[in-house]
Amino acid sequence: MSIVDHPLPRQSDIVIYRKPRWTEGFIHVLLFICGSISILSTISLVIVLGHDALLFFLLPDVTLVDFLTGTTWLPSIGKYGVIPLVTATLITTFFAISVALPLGLSAAIFLSEYASQRTRGLLKPILEILAGIPSVVYGFFALTFITPLLRTLLGNDNVQIYNMLSAGLVMGIMILPLVCSMSEDALFAVPHSLRDAAYSLGSTKVEMIFQIVLPAALSGIIASVILAISRAIGETMIVALAAGSGSSFTFNPLNAAETMTGYIARISGGDIAYDTPEYNAIFAIGFLLFTTSFVLNLIGRRVTSRFREVYE
Amino acid sequence: MGYIQPTYQSNSGIKQRQILARYWSKIFLGSILIAILALMVMLINVINDSYGYAAIEYEYDPSIYTPKPIEDLNKVELMKLLSENLSTYRWRTIQQDVSIDQLEVDEIRELVVEELLKPTVVASYSLIPSLFNRTEIHQEINFYHPEARIDFYSWLDFQFLIKSMSVVPENSGVRTAILGSLWIILVAGIFAIPVGIGAAIYLEEYAPSGKFKKIIQSNIDNLAGVPSIIYGILGLAIFVRVLKPLTSGTIFGLELSTGRTIISAGMTIGLLLLPVIIINTQEALRTVPMSLRQASYGVGATRWQTLWYHVLPAALPGILTGAILAISRGIGETSPLILVGASSFINKDPTNIFSNFTTLPLQIYYWTQRPQDQFRNTAAAAILVLLIMLLSLNAVAIILRNHYSRQSRP
Amino acid sequence: MSQPQNNHKAAISTRSLAIYYGDFRAVKDVDLNIVPRRITAIIGPSGCGKSTVLRAFNRMNDFIPTCHSEGEILYHGHNIYDSDVDPVSVRQHIGMVFQKPNPFPKSIYENIAWGAKINGYKDSLDELVEDSLTQAALWDEVKDNLTQSGLSLSGGQQQRLCIARALAVKPDIILMDEPCSALDPIATLKIEELMRSLSKKYTIIIVTHNMQQAARVSDFTAFFTMDEDRAGRMVEYGETSQIFTRPRKKQTEDYITGRYG
Numbered sequence: 001m002s003i004v005d006h007p008l009p010r011q012s013d014i015v016i017y018r019k020p021r022w023t024e025g026f027i028h029v030l031l032f033i034c035g036s037i038s039i040l041s042t043i044s045l046v047i048v049l050g051h052d053a054l055l056f057f058l059l060p061d062v063t064l065v066d067f068l069t070g071t072t073w074l075p076s077i078g079k080y081g082v083i084p085l086v087t088a089t090l091i092t093t094f095f096a097i098s099v100a101l102p103l104g105l106s107a108a109i110f111l112s113e114y115a116s117q118r119t120r121g122l123l124k125p126i127l128e129i130l131a132g133i134p135s136v137v138y139g140f141f142a143l144t145f146i147t148p149l150l151r152t153l154l155g156n157d158n159v160q161i162y163n164m165l166s167a168g169l170v171m172g173i174m175i176l177p178l179v180c181s182m183s184e185d186a187l188f189a190v191p192h193s194l195r196d197a198a199y200s201l202g203s204t205k206v207e208m209i210f211q212i213v214l215p216a217a218l219s220g221i222i223a224s225v226i227l228a229i230s231r232a233i234g235e236t237m238i239v240a241l242a243a244g245s246g247s248s249f250t251f252n253p254l255n256a257a258e259t260m261t262g263y264i265a266r267i268s269g270g271d272i273a274y275d276t277p278e279y280n281a282i283f284a285i286g287f288l289l290f291t292t293s294f295v296l297n298l299i300g301r302r303v304t305s306r307f308r309e310v311y312e
Numbered sequence: 313m314g315y316i317q318p319t320y321q322s323n324s325g326i327k328q329r330q331i332l333a334r335y336w337s338k339i340f341l342g343s344i345l346i347a348i349l350a351l352m353v354m355l356i357n358v359i360n361d362s363y364g365y366a367a368i369e370y371e372y373d374p375s376i377y378t379p380k381p382i383e384d385l386n387k388v389e390l391m392k393l394l395s396e397n398l399s400t401y402r403w404r405t406i407q408q409d410v411s412i413d414q415l416e417v418d419e420i421r422e423l424v425v426e427e428l429l430k431p432t433v434v435a436s437y438s439l440i441p442s443l444f445n446r447t448e449i450h451q452e453i454n455f456y457h458p459e460a461r462i463d464f465y466s467w468l469d470f471q472f473l474i475k476s477m478s479v480v481p482e483n484s485g486v487r488t489a490i491l492g493s494l495w496i497i498l499v500a501g502i503f504a505i506p507v508g509i510g511a512a513i514y515l516e517e518y519a520p521s522g523k524f525k526k527i528i529q530s531n532i533d534n535l536a537g538v539p540s541i542i543y544g545i546l547g548l549a550i551f552v553r554v555l556k557p558l559t560s561g562t563i564f565g566l567e568l569s570t571g572r573t574i575i576s577a578g579m580t581i582g583l584l585l586l587p588v589i590i591i592n593t594q595e596a597l598r599t600v601p602m603s604l605r606q607a608s609y610g611v612g613a614t615r616w617q618t619l620w621y622h623v624l625p626a627a628l629p630g631i632l633t634g635a636i637l638a639i640s641r642g643i644g645e646t647s648p649l650i651l652v653g654a655s656s657f658i659n660k661d662p663t664n665i666f667s668n669f670t671t672l673p674l675q676i677y678y679w680t681q682r683p684q685d686q687f688r689n690t691a692a693a694a695i696l697v698l699l700i701m702l703l704s705l706n707a708v709a710i711i712l713r714n715h716y717s718r719q720s721r722p
Numbered sequence: 723m724s725q726p727q728n729n730h731k732a733a734i735s736t737r738s739l740a741i742y743y744g745d746f747r748a749v750k751d752v753d754l755n756i757v758p759r760r761i762t763a764i765i766g767p768s769g770c771g772k773s774t775v776l777r778a779f780n781r782m783n784d785f786i787p788t789c790h791s792e793g794e795i796l797y798h799g800h801n802i803y804d805s806d807v808d809p810v811s812v813r814q815h816i817g818m819v820f821q822k823p824n825p826f827p828k829s830i831y832e833n834i835a836w837g838a839k840i841n842g843y844k845d846s847l848d849e850l851v852e853d854s855l856t857q858a859a860l861w862d863e864v865k866d867n868l869t870q871s872g873l874s875l876s877g878g879q880q881q882r883l884c885i886a887r888a889l890a891v892k893p894d895i896i897l898m899d900e901p902c903s904a905l906d907p908i909a910t911l912k913i914e915e916l917m918r919s920l921s922k923k924y925t926i927i928i929v930t931h932n933m934q935q936a937a938r939v940s941d942f943t944a945f946f947t948m949d950e951d952r953a954g955r956m957v958e959y960g961e962t963s964q965i966f967t968r969p970r971k972k973q974t975e976d977y978i979t980g981r982y983g
């Protein structure tokens with residue numbers, strides 16, 4: 001049997017040894033640098049916040065204990081208790097979640113369990129528009145529409161012009177699309193066979209949703225709420241415009257009070273001198289804000305990846 | 313609910329459960345309708361404040377300048393009025409700004425009204441009352457401001473777009489703010505889009521899967537969740553303070569001695585957009601099928617050739633859409649720029665990356681804070697401008713996506 | 723282990739090849755000499771590592787991060803897994819056709835010309851395109867529509883386009899991983915005829931789980947199977963007629979007669 005019908009390549013034609021590919025290497029390095037910039041950005045965030053927050057705590061009349069437990073925040077007279085800012089943040093966040101969770105989750109249920117493909121295609125973009133509106137516009141809305149409305153409904157004497165309720169409610173509308181789309185993803189991930197199983201046992205659609213689908217999607221929904229809380233805590237423009245300026249230690253949502261972000265925005269909006277207590281306080285509060293949102297995001301993503309693992 | 317009792321289940325039990333089901337389904341639908349309603353109320357609220365009756369008083373009476381009514385004057389007479397009554401300095405600036413000889417009569421008349429009579433808005437009304445309570449508004453104005461002229465005022469008009477900021481609301485415009493927004497987003501985009509796409513390519517196509525990749529990835533996911541005001545703090549500390557010689561342009565021989573410039577703001581917004589662009593690009597790259605990469609490697613292409621000729625073109629619509637959405641997010645960002653921006657009143661147009669700036673959202677923020685009612689009208693008008701800008705960007709994104717997805721189909 | 727013995731150099735030969743996905747050993751102990759200018763079929767039950775071995779031959783396994791191999795794969799005496807070997811150059815010599823047709827979303831012309839262009843081909847691209855398409859028995863069907871998208875062709879045509887694309891790089895060896903599994907019988911027949919005609923000029927290695935196909939087209943057949951530890955290994959390798967009519971191993975006989983477990 002003759003094996004060779006066609007000449008084999010000569011040994012010298014076979015060049016498979018590594019040759020310098022300068023462009024490839026150059027591009028690889030370039031892309032690596034791009035990838036590292038994000039790390040750089042985190043490192044500089046931590047250094048900046050850490051360094052200047054440290055300067056703040058090294059001030060003679062600031063102690064960490066006072067900072068974390070004091071109930072008066074008046075840097076100009078040397079009172080550095082962050083509690084009033086934190087409570088105001090928590091109160092606005094509470095109202096935001098009280099709006100965003102029920103409405104967002106219900107909307108998600110509607111979109112995933114009830115809406116036809118066409119209705120979904122119609123409604124989703126509207127929610128996307130809502131999500132794409134800049135927060136300063138929400139702030140304008142809170143101050144010029146919701147606050148007057150609240151004052152009409154509850155009485156001008158009860159509701160201050162700047163109040164936490166108005167800011168919180170509007171913030172809820174702002175983060176509603178976030179809760180909705182993340183919850184919808186979670187609901188969508190529940191296998192269809194579970195729904196069929198519930199139906200075949202004679203359950204109604206709502207029983208199926210509440211007793212089968214929602215529990216199965218619970219971790220995803222929880223993740224959406226955690227991320228929503230993180231968004232609400234970090235939101236600035238709405239509270240800066242509508243919640244009030246000047247910290248006050250109050251639990252009445254109809255009163256004005258300044259949140260952590262509100263303080264940062266107000267102080268830095270004026271011309272403050274560098275390296276004053278007020279200026280360094282921005283970094284201490286920023287550090288608190290950063291770590292809080294970092295931890296919340298971390299938990300949120302852990303929970304999300306958990307529900308992905310279960311169903312994929 | 314929940315217990316199924318096959319034999320003794322009465323019909324009414326089923327009926328109740330079904331009524332409950334219907335009731336809940338209405339609640340679900342209602343929630344989404346509330347969201348839509350909120351959106352509509354927001355838009356109406358903004359439009360409502362952008363148009364409506366305004367009572368305008370003239371600081372100076374026309375009769376002190378001319379016996380004839382201004383409406384009857386011709387071009388020459390109007391010009392004469394201006395040159396005689398304006399300060400020489402002011403007259404010269406106007407002549408430098410606009411080529412006066414080419415203006416229409418009506419335009420010159422407007423100029424005369426602006427410059428000599430100095431109209432001020434003494435009261436303004438929203439659109440809805442203006443439409444439905446006309447007579448009461450007229451009575452009210454006649455009572456409180458008997459001198460005032462009543463005009464249906466459009467706060468968002470061409471003048472608003474081409475005027476810059478002013479201490480009086482009715483003379484305020486958003487030109488400087490729009491230019492500032494555009495400059496800043498240009499800088500942010502030039503930095504964040506290439507770097508973001510590069511980082512995404514590195515992560516998806518180059519980085520060996522392992523600890524290092526995991527760290528970068530989770531780092532990016534975390535950065536995307538950092539509140540935007542934190543980026544403002546970063547920008548203030550790094551770009552405004554530490555890098556001041558660079559960002560103020562002093563090492564390039566510029567006089568300006570503040571780091572609160574376009575370049576600082578652009579880099580701050582760029583850092584904020586970076587994780588957004590990376591994540592969007594990664595998603596776009598993941599949609600490119602593995603088989604396309606294999607086809608390319610199979611004919612002896614290098615990694616970069618495969619990426620450049622096949623993967624990136626296939627992912628381009630997704631990458632572009634993601635970038636445009638990030639850009640529109642960047643345009644709307646306010647809080648970081650409160651920290652990076654100058655608090656003083658900016659009415660000079662930015663001319664280079666070392667100029668001071670104001671932006672559209674910042675302008676909205678400042679105006680909303682002002683006590684005068686009329687600034688609320690200008691804020692609303694500025695919001696309309698901002699929303700129109702953002703909506704058209706999103707429309708471009710959608711058109712791009714549709715265009716490309718049609719093209720790549722057989 | 724029986725090997726087709728001949729006095730010619732093997733196109734590819736493996737020495738104690740073992741391939742791992744992470745800790746999992748997918749293939750072990752493969753010693754195989756591929757005869758040049760002939761068609762060699764690799765058959766065996768699914769999951770026995772046929773594709774894994776085939777992808778190792780032109781280092782496509784490099785793109786699976788967990789994948790690594792032990793032993794040697796010699797191509798004209800060079801171990802292609804040596805650290806100083808450039809995998810891109812290996813693929814220029816050893817082309818590949820994939821299970822599902824995967825033309826580039828570009829014109830038919832560009833599909834063929836691209837590989838040659840990036841590899842620095844200097845002569846007339848038009849001639850190369852015509853020549854490659856003719857060799858792939860596709861020229862008459864597409865010569866008037868060269869600017870049309872490669873994706874607009876039928877499945878069988880797409881697969882022939884992919885073969886033409888591989889030919890345009892002027893490879894020495896062509897690897898085919900179940901090239902007909904996504905095609906209908908008529909398109910399959912066309913590809914098989916095409917393979918026979920190409921075998922005069924190229925060394926072809928085809929993975930198939932279709933025994934009839936192996937019997938129809940190949941000159942040599944390697945039969946793989948899995949052990950208890952799920953690691954694939956080569957059971958028998960010889961001339962196709964011998965493997966299908968007088969298998970030496972019981973496992974081979976069981977498999978080709980359909981008695982495989």
Ligand SMILES: Nc1ncnc2c1ncn2[C@@H]1O[C@H](COP(=O)(O)OP(=O)(O)O)[C@@H](O)[C@H]1O
Pocket residue numbers: 743748767768769770771772773774775786788952
């Ligand atoms: N990318 C991969 N990662 C991990 N294991 C893989 C991968 N590809 C294949 N395997 C495993 O390797 C073994 C052989 O697979 P394969 O070569 O595809 O077999 P065949 O082509 O013979 O059906 C199988 O057990 C399969 O699960």
Ligand SMILES: [Mg+2]
Pocket residue numbers: 772773774
């Ligand atoms: Mg296979």
